[in-house]
Amino acid sequence: MLLFFEQILNGLQLGITLFLMSAGLTLVFGIMQVINLAHGSFYMIGAYVCATVAARSGSFLLGMALALPAAALCGMLMEFVILRRLYKREHLDQVLATFGLIMFFNELTRILWGRQPLYLNVPSWLSGSIELLPDLVYPVYRLAVIGVGLFVALALWFMFSRTRLGMQIRAGASNRDMIGALGVNIKLLYTMVFGLGTMLAGLAGVMAGPILAVEAGMGESILILTFVVIVIGGIGSIRGAVAGALLVGLVDTLGRAFLPTLFRLVFESATADAAAASLSSMAIYILMAAVLVWKPTGLFPAHS
Amino acid sequence: MKKSILTLFFVVIATQLSAAEPVKIGMITTLSTKAGYLGEDTRDGFKLAIAQESGKLGGFPIELMVEDDSRKPEKGRQIAERFIKKDNARILTGIVFSNVAMAVIPKVVREDVVYLSTNAAPSKLAGKGCDPNYFSVSYQNDNLDEVVGQYVNDSGHKSVYLIAPNYPAGKDHLAGFKRYFKGEIKGEVYTKLGQSDYAAEIAGLRAAQPESVFFFLPGGMGINFLKQYSQAGLADEIPIYGPAFSFDERILEAVGPAAEGVKNGSQWTHDLDYPANIQFVKAYREAYNRMPTLYAAQGYDTARLIGSALKEVNGDPTDLIKFRAALKKADFESVRGNFSFGNNQHPIQDVYIREVIKTAEGYTNKTVEKVFSNHVDAYASECPM
Numbered sequence: 197m198l199l200f201f202e203q204i205l206n207g208l209q210l211g212i213t214l215f216l217m218s219a220g221l222t223l224v225f226g227i228m229q230v231i232n233l234a235h236g237s238f239y240m241i242g243a244y245v246c247a248t249v250a251a252r253s254g255s256f257l258l259g260m261a262l263a264l265p266a267a268a269l270c271g272m273l274m275e276f277v278i279l280r281r282l283y284k285r286e287h288l289d290q291v292l293a294t295f296g297l298i299m300f301f302n303e304l305t306r307i308l309w310g311r312q313p314l315y316l317n318v319p320s321w322l323s324g325s326i327e328l329l330p331d332l333v334y335p336v337y338r339l340a341v342i343g344v345g346l347f348v349a350l351a352l353w354f355m356f357s358r359t360r361l362g363m364q365i366r367a368g369a370s371n372r373d374m375i376g377a378l379g380v381n382i383k384l385l386y387t388m389v390f391g392l393g394t395m396l397a398g399l400a401g402v403m404a405g406p407i408l409a410v411e412a413g414m415g416e417s418i419l420i421l422t423f424v425v426i427v428i429g430g431i432g433s434i435r436g437a438v439a440g441a442l443l444v445g446l447v448d449t450l451g452r453a454f455l456p457t458l459f460r461l462v463f464e465s466a467t468a469d470a471a472a473a474s475l476s477s478m479a480i481y482i483l484m485a486a487v488l489v490w491k492p493t494g495l496f497p498a499h500s
Numbered sequence: 501m502k503k504s505i506l507t508l509f510f511v512v513i514a515t516q517l518s519a520a521e522p523v524k525i526g527m528i529t530t531l532s533t534k535a536g537y538l539g540e541d542t543r544d545g546f547k548l549a550i551a552q553e554s555g556k557l558g559g560f561p562i563e564l565m566v567e568d569d570s571r572k573p574e575k576g577r578q579i580a581e582r583f584i585k586k587d588n589a590r591i592l593t594g595i596v597f598s599n600v601a602m603a604v605i606p607k608v609v610r611e612d613v614v615y616l617s618t619n620a621a622p623s624k625l626a627g628k629g630c631d632p633n634y635f636s637v638s639y640q641n642d643n644l645d646e647v648v649g650q651y652v653n654d655s656g657h658k659s660v661y662l663i664a665p666n667y668p669a670g671k672d673h674l675a676g677f678k679r680y681f682k683g684e685i686k687g688e689v690y691t692k693l694g695q696s697d698y699a700a701e702i703a704g705l706r707a708a709q710p711e712s713v714f715f716f717l718p719g720g721m722g723i724n725f726l727k728q729y730s731q732a733g734l735a736d737e738i739p740i741y742g743p744a745f746s747f748d749e750r751i752l753e754a755v756g757p758a759a760e761g762v763k764n765g766s767q768w769t770h771d772l773d774y775p776a777n778i779q780f781v782k783a784y785r786e787a788y789n790r791m792p793t794l795y796a797a798q799g800y801d802t803a804r805l806i807g808s809a810l811k812e813v814n815g816d817p818t819d820l821i822k823f824r825a826a827l828k829k830a831d832f833e834s835v836r837g838n839f840s841f842g843n844n845q846h847p848i849q850d851v852y853i854r855e856v857i858k859t860a861e862g863y864t865n866k867t868v869e870k871v872f873s874n875h876v877d878a879y880a881s882e883c884p885m
Contacts (some may be wrong), residue, residue, distance in 0.1 A: 408697070
């Protein structure tokens with residue numbers, strides 16, 4: 197039972213990292229109608245900047261404080277220089293261009309930082325584990341990740357439903373010509389939304405840095421999961437991103453954790469291990485297929 | 501008279517030419533991708549041996565051609581083809597990854613080209629698939645798991661939890677460990693290849709309460725696993741073991757303190773007290789300004805082995821029967837000390853347990869204990885040679 201609870205926490209933590217990634221991606225798609233495959237690169241930039249600054253200064257917080265604006269600035273620069281020209285083009289052109297950007301960013305990090313992964317440790321005040329319940333020990337850092345994710349989700353909700361900026365963004369998503377006609381600088385708004393999205397990806401990267409290897413190409417593996425999340429949640433919807441991310445995080449974690457045990461009840465050990473390992477790595481795609489059969493536009497489609 | 505002088509003249513010219521013609525060695529290795537440093541170290545170790553003889557091996561000039569396979573089997577195959585057909589190389593070497601090796605080696609040895617492995621040594625080429633033209637100078641892939649299995653046994657751990665990625669090499673490496681470990685296996689988990697988060701596996705591991713953990717997770721996967729294992733507070737509770745592949749100096753740099761104290765299996769460490777090794781480590785550090793890794797040591801040994809054989813066949817590797825016999829003698833001083841070839845042309849050598857320690861220069865390994873002396877791999881008996 198305690199193990200089940202611990203695995204739920206693990207699922208939640210993965211889900212929250214995915215939410216930070218997918219929120220930015222889906223925001224950009226929902227508002228600008230642009231598919232940005234290079235979103236994972238900003239996750240990587242966040243992790244690299246944080247690792248570099250933390251190594252030089254010894255402070256994780258300073259690393260984080262510089263990594264977030266760095267990811268946002270890189271994102272805004274990319275929007276200003278490249279993506280702006282792609283808004284009116286077809287999605288295929290956008291996919292090709294942003295795929296090229298993935299390679300560009302990966303190569304750039306290799307040139308700047310070398311091919312070896314960087315070292316980024318958990319800050320000492322977040323290291324270690326605490327006993328949540330008797331016999332349930334959980335790493336403090338992962339709890340902090342959950343906390344930060346929940347805070348960001350609340351802040352995004354507040355921004356979208358309670359502020360003028362959020363209102364403009366939502367209006368821009370529905371009808372970009374109209375909001376332009378009402379005197380809102382739509383170009384600036386787009387750039388800012390893009391910066392916000394890439395900053396969230398950078399934040400996900402910063403938080404993943406101490407857990408994972410900070411290396412070139414680290415954004416790609418999470419990018420695939422992120423796309424699964426937004427397809428399940430409904431492309432362009434923040435609410436969908438929350439639901440999809442938690443669902444994918446839980447299904448992936450619980451599948452990996454409990455499928456082998458379940459299979460062993462039925463098959464002999466070697467067969468069970470092999471089958472469970474294969475099935476658990478497919479679990480989220482099966483989930484995606486099931487959701488799409490049931491609701492072809494995802495759980496919470498943006499423009500329904 | 502005139503005719504014989506002319507003949508003599510041509511003979512002299514011909515021998516002069518053949519003496520000037522360098523021996524061509526084609527090195528197919530992985531220089532790009534994240535694993536690119538493995539190929540760099542292999543190449544640099546190999547080059548060091550040539551440089552120490554000022555461009556020669558065994559007294560004969562060498563032309564070393566190096567190409568990057570980008571870790572792709574089909575690319576490795578194309579390069580091999582080019583080395584053999586276009587450049588006319590009779591000796592190939594350098595492949596890092598077993599999947600590339602399986603695409604290249606069986607094909608080139610059929611074409612009477614000698615292949616000497618500096619790293620990858622899949623079991624398929626050690627047992628029934630052994631070949632007179634194929635030599636592994638490194639090990640048989642699961643030697644480094646076997647030694648850990650034996651050591652964990654000897655340390656008195658009664659149970660173990662096993663983790664490896666779900667692909668053929670993952671299963672091979674765990675099989676190597678299980679061949680020597682006699683205790684209980686509390687769990688055997690196969691993760692997705694390239695998985696980055698191990699929270700679910702680590703929680704399951706903690707619940708299973710094993711006395712030890714053995715993992716084979718190459719590259720970045722191992723970095724992630726070790727960091728997360730330590731963050732979960734398990735590093736002090738359950739000792740963790742693995743083969744040397746996750747503990748070279750470059751990986752340790754990225755893992756940081758999470759790796760300190762972890763014991764791993766290897767047939768080479770920079771602190772092995774053999775004159776050849778002391779000389780090698782010093783020369784390598786002077787030449788490249790970094791610590792040599794396992795891969796560098798293997799590259800260096802391979803080059804020196806080729807040198808010893810060339811000396812014996814007078815610089816002519818085209819007489820295959822003589823050249824192979826000379827290689828098989830392994831008449832060189834290995835940086836690993838004991839070294840000879842078994843019937844399947846894989847090394848018979850000592851295998852050690854080492855421990856990750858922190859020094860002023862960063863994290864590195866020190867030798868703890870020799871576990872196997874003159875160890876023969878498990879597949880040798882299946883080889884008909």
